[in-house]
Amino acid sequence: MPDLIKIIVDGIDHQVDPSKQLVDELNRVGVNTPTFCYHPDLQVAGNCRICLVETKGPRGFALGISCHMRPTPGMEVRTPATSETVQLARKGVMEFLLVNHPLDCPICDKAGECTLQEHYMGSGKHHSRLHDEVGKQYKGGSDHRFIDTKGEDRGGKNIDLGETVVLDQERCILCDRCVRFMRDVAGDEQLHIAGRGDQAYLTTFPGMPLQHEYDLNVTDICPVGALTGKHFRFQQRVWLLKRVESIAPDDSLGANITIEYNNNHIWRLMPRRNPDVNKSWIHNDTRLLYQKLDENRLVEGTITGQPAALGAALEAAGKALSAGKRIAVVASGHLTNEDNAAVLALSEAFGSRVEVFGGSWLMVGKADGIARSGDPVANRKGQQLLGVPDNLDSLPTRAREFDVLITVGHDLWAANADKAKALEVIPVRIALASWQDSTVAKATIAVGIRAWAEVRGTMVNCQGRVQVMNACPVVANGDLEPAWQVLARLASYAGKPIPWSSELDAWKACVERVPAFAGLSYRSIGPMGAMITSEQPVGAA
Numbered sequence: 001m002p003d004l005i006k007i008i009v010d011g012i013d014h015q016v017d018p019s020k021q022l023v024d025e026l027n028r029v030g031v032n033t034p035t036f037c038y039h040p041d042l043q044v045a046g047n048c049r050i051c052l053v054e055t056k057g058p059r060g061f062a063l064g065i066s067c068h069m070r071p072t073p074g075m076e077v078r079t080p081a082t083s084e085t086v087q088l089a090r091k092g093v094m095e096f097l098l099v100n101h102p103l104d105c106p107i108c109d110k111a112g113e114c115t116l117q118e119h120y121m122g123s124g125k126h127h128s129r130l131h132d133e134v135g136k137q138y139k140g141g142s143d144h145r146f147i148d149t150k151g152e153d154r155g156g157k158n159i160d161l162g163e164t165v166v167l168d169q170e171r172c173i174l175c176d177r178c179v180r181f182m183r184d185v186a187g188d189e190q191l192h193i194a195g196r197g198d199q200a201y202l203t204t205f206p207g208m209p210l211q212h213e214y215d216l217n218v219t220d221i222c223p224v225g226a227l228t229g230k231h232f233r234f235q236q237r238v239w240l241l242k243r244v245e246s247i248a249p250d251d252s253l254g255a256n257i258t259i260e261y262n263n264n265h266i267w268r269l270m271p272r273r274n275p276d277v278n279k280s281w282i283h284n285d286t287r288l289l290y291q292k293l294d295e296n297r298l299v300e301g302t303i304t305g306q307p308a309a310l311g312a313a314l315e316a317a318g319k320a321l322s323a324g325k326r327i328a329v330v331a332s333g334h335l336t337n338e339d340n341a342a343v344l345a346l347s348e349a350f351g352s353r354v355e356v357f358g359g360s361w362l363m364v365g366k367a368d369g370i371a372r373s374g375d376p377v378a379n380r381k382g383q384q385l386l387g388v389p390d391n392l393d394s395l396p397t398r399a400r401e402f403d404v405l406i407t408v409g410h411d412l413w414a415a416n417a418d419k420a421k422a423l424e425v426i427p428v429r430i431a432l433a434s435w436q437d438s439t440v441a442k443a444t445i446a447v448g449i450r451a452w453a454e455v456r457g458t459m460v461n462c463q464g465r466v467q468v469m470n471a472c473p474v475v476a477n478g479d480l481e482p483a484w485q486v487l488a489r490l491a492s493y494a495g496k497p498i499p500w501s502s503e504l505d506a507w508k509a510c511v512e513r514v515p516a517f518a519g520l521s522y523r524s525i526g527p528m529g530a531m532i533t534s535e536q537p538v539g540a541a
């Protein structure tokens with residue numbers, strides 16, 4: 001905890017962090033302070049002025065923007081609660097922002113999470129002084145089209161900015177957040193505010209699209225409905241969406257996300273702010289992962305390539321395991337710690353007949369410095385901590401030693417078909433899988449399991465941070481079970497059932513195996529994750 005200092009807000013003492021912006025500290029101590037252009041993960045611009053407060057200087061109280069100030073010891077601050085000047089100033093800002101802003105909230109995708117709506121209620125509530133005969137002056141005029149002096153089409157409604165984002169120019173309040181995101185975070189200045197005064201408008205560079213692997217983040221930070229993502233535009237009213245907190249499963253940084261659903265369908269994934277992990281950003285590919293959750297799912301099972309009920313496939317897998325002489329079990333860094341603990345428990349149940357393999361054949365790239373480490377194996381570190389060996393490369397050359405192969409949430413044939421081909425000499429190949437993937441196509445028995453969004457469990461990111469994924473109630477088939485539960489059932493075919501009744505029992509097994517997890521519970525890990533202090537797994541040299 002940093003050293004706090006005292007400031008006085010509206011006559012009340014508060015302890016605040018002097019290294020933070022005043023606006024953040026005001027909000028933290030419960031003094032609600034609106035923002036449009038300010039964003040905690042962008043550089044301060046100070047162009048919207050809605051966060052105005054009065055602070056006391058040598059010449060008495062004066063207006064200043066709280067996003068641009070840092071608290072100082074003894075600072076005296078006045079907000080609208082005690083200052084009519086601040087009330088009037090913020091009201092004036094709102095009036096200017098709204099004078100030409102369209103009243104199309106009923107058809108605007110941002111309605112329900114638009115800060116212009118929110119702050120009108122908090123700081124505006126002015127009576128319109130707009131004369132009916134004048135009307136609103138949209139950039140682009142009544143037909144919403146705006147041709148600049150060089151003949152370029154720059155304004156108006158429903159402008160296709162690129163592959164992913166649409167601009168409704170007349171809603172833009174010129175806060176400049178999207179420009180700063182592209183320039184300072186994405187590192188590719190593709191957006192720009194051109195023109196002056198009431199003719200200023202947001203644009204890409206002439207003839208160039210908005211095209212970047214993080215560009216959908218501009219739709220989150222746009223405080224109004226000017227920038228919207230094509231994938232979500234007109235899909236749902238946001239106030240209908242319910243949310244669960246989870247972790248991106250496609251990269252070992254484990255970007256924090258929310259899964260947002262309604263009517264038994266997942267409609268979007270959104271970044272969840274975690275200053276120590278992904279800040280407020282997620283990669284476009286992560287954001288669109290929800291689209292794959294109901295595509296090509298393995299919702300039942302297969303036996304020798306033919307469809308089979310889940311129970312029948314599970315029974316066939318159990319019998320094949322109990323008849324196996326040498327069983328290779330391939331754990332997965334794409335699954336939770338709980339699932340991998342179940343892999344280890346299953347191998348112990350079957351005893352010396354089983355050998356566990358771990359690791360991945362997927363290529364590891366470079367960290368992009370935004371929200372990805374470049375390692376697509378999200379829980380690689382969790383696997384290491386549990387003591388799963390990194391020996392997958394030895395499996396193809398030793399394939400003939402085994403008569404049963406069981407892969408758990410790991411598509412070996414997609415990761416490297418050449419290496420995986422050698423595994424086809426193993427006569428019984430069991431796949432526990434969420435999708436009808438390449439490994440299921442090669443399996444003699446396949447059993448469907450829940451996908452990442454449908455399970456509760458933990459992963460350890462590349463920083464050594466344990467993070468919790470929560471289960472979204474939207475599932476491809478209600479009879480599907482998480483991998484740990486299917487593995488627990490399979491262990492009973494060895495005569496040694498795994499007595500876990502929920503993922504909490506599976507987590508307890510993880511804690512018993514990994515000293516670094518000692519004392520951690522889902523509750524204590526919390527929504528921001530918990531850094532582990534020691535990385536020495538049980539049994540490690």
Ligand code: SF4
Pocket residue numbers: 171172173174175176177178179202221222223224226227
């Ligand atoms: S499009 Fe949105 S984020 Fe960009 S400047 Fe306009 S209001 Fe701000």
